[in-house]
Amino acid sequence: MSCPGNPSGEPLAQLRYLSREEAEALEKELLEDYRFGRQQLIEIWGHACALAVTKAFPLATLPRKQPTVLVVCGPEKNGAIGLVCARHLRVFEYEPTIFYPKRSPTPEYQDFTTQCEKMDIPFLSYLPTEVQLINDAYNVVIDAILGADAEPGEMKEPYTGILATLKQIRIPIVSLDVPSGWDAESGSSEGISPDVLVSLAAPKLCAARFLGRHHFVAGRFLPYDVQKKFELNLPEYPGTECVVSL
Template sequence: MRAATTSEMKDLDKVAIETYGIPSIVLMENAGRGAAETILNYFDGIIDKKVGIFIGKGNNGGDGLVISRYLNQKGVQIQLYLLAPKSRISGDAKINLDIVSKMNIPLVEMTNNEAFNQLKGEMNHLDIIVDGILGIGLTSDVKGFFKDVIEYINRLKKPIVSVDAPSGLDCDSGWPKGISIEADLTITFGLPKVGQLIYPGLDFVGKLKVIDIGIPNEALINANLKCHLVTYDMVKGAIKDRAPNSHKGNYGHLLVIAGSVGKTGAAALASLGALRSGAGLVTLGIPESLNLSMEVKLTEVMTKPLPETYEHTFSLEALEQIQALTLKKGAVAMGPGISTHPQTRELILRLITELTIPLIIDADAVNALAGYLDILKQAKSQIILTPHPGEMARLLGISTSEVQKDRVGIARAVAREHGVYVVLKGARTIIGDPEGNIYISPTGNPGMATGGMGDVLTGMIGGFIVQGYEVLDACLISVYIHGLAGDLIARDKGGIGMIAMDVVERLPEVIRDIKQMKTYIRESDF
């Protein structure tokens, strides 16, 4: 599913109006009618409730006025609060204001704090609040009167429906402009906005519903939008069927370079993540002194003991053996639990520049690139970086909070500038490709905030690549299924106490259910 920035959505509206000749008031009517229908379906017994609709001076307020008309027609008790003088309402919003006046829908002008204070007692008796105050066009922080109104609405603890976007939310970054409405339901128009699909925007949006307002599909296709929400249908369509007459050689061979003293679990989880995702064969390269324990632990994974340092980490002397191991392999997943030993770091940098099959670079292999990021331009193969926010921060020499403030922008910049695929892990994992496209996965939950989850994902990406999937498809499928497995575990067992092996064991079932179109999976899409 495509998603839009604020400027892209405004451009699409303009194309619909100017190129296709759709009057702007028709788009407003479609938006308001669709929102009203959504509200009627969302709230049980709404006919017996009092709905307060807060109207700003712009098109967002105009949408709110349309909503009031349709709710009024259904017998809902409406009270409109106009946050600007009637004389400042213009265009399509003015047309709808005139209609509302002729319909005798109750309306009061509340344009300053004095009027606001006089009406607070009345507002306390509202059952539902509709926020049509500011919309998606906000460019500066919310201050003064509007800030006071938003603070009060939030304190009322009434169900809040935001029209197009919670007032005060930056719909590109997902961060509030000083303050934002905390909605229970946001009804957005045309397409979801990028900031509504990521944190912290999700905390303000509540449940998100998208309304088709009549922008032609051709216009959406021609817009060349670069941001997408990964959906169940995308993943289902990408997963390949297996031929009955096939064998393990048909499903690829992954080489995993992972592990050090105290971190053998990371190596095991990455290897099992690949197998449970369908890889035909997995070989684990492990520091030689740790090989016996991994042979005992991993029955289905082949192991290869490799030269090590005195600290039992990978030695630079392992380079030639790893190069030989890549023959007849479809990809290499490296980094989980390997340590930051200087020799190990040098080994990773050499492998990045010398290997010719896809490389999934995770954990300490990402850390090895800190200060050497430009070496990626010397790579001879497709590169997939899978950092968590802390690893991305070390990679770029910035703070973790800076990464978290612009996850989409940073993932896109690193992918585009260095010609790699980026999987920036975290709540709402971001996938970026070398062309600047961004994909946001809606799956996953806080129960997955535990050691080893990223190792499983690294193995999964490698597992899908060796099965013959394009790199981007392998990333999208792996991230979505990984998170969905966690969601289903949390649903069935609870999130607290979930471990990475729980996800590993759930993967075959999730893949099967997606292929069989289990409908409950669709609930995760937003």
């Protein structure tokens, strides 16, 4: 059977890892040529990230009756994706809590915040300490702080302090697109070491250095011509899945 992203049915070539410039060009093409909306892309990616979390940490395998997930959101696009991820996790019967220290003034990002509030997802006013994170029984922490656009050297408070805390915990961390504190291309960092990475559209160059348990790619929605133009060589997605584990 041929893959929807590979109509010929021929074996796929090696998966492509994108530079920051290539990732920006791909997103620009989706927005300008294919008329995807920014809010639409964030919704697609947030939903896919939530599905990846359910695959890495199925409800039946978690030790608590109410599986708790702490979603730490930054001020830009990655943070908005984290908000959408939290909303879908609530629908999937997880118990998300959000820490969003610097809320974006962007109207569509504010919409995502309102949606979470209307679903009674709690927002924390402070990040628990590493001891509290362990003792308060969060099953998973989602790193939606910084993305491929961020420059690790320009990181400021409160995010430097947040990363320092996340580096100390033993709870599994899921990073969205690029682990916070990593350089999106070289992968060099003093950042966190996530257990799970969810690459959006296609992996970034830094993902070649990822050593965690699960690496998911959320790129099935990409039009075939975009996949071909950027030579993504995406893997085959089984059935109707929108994320695939590498």
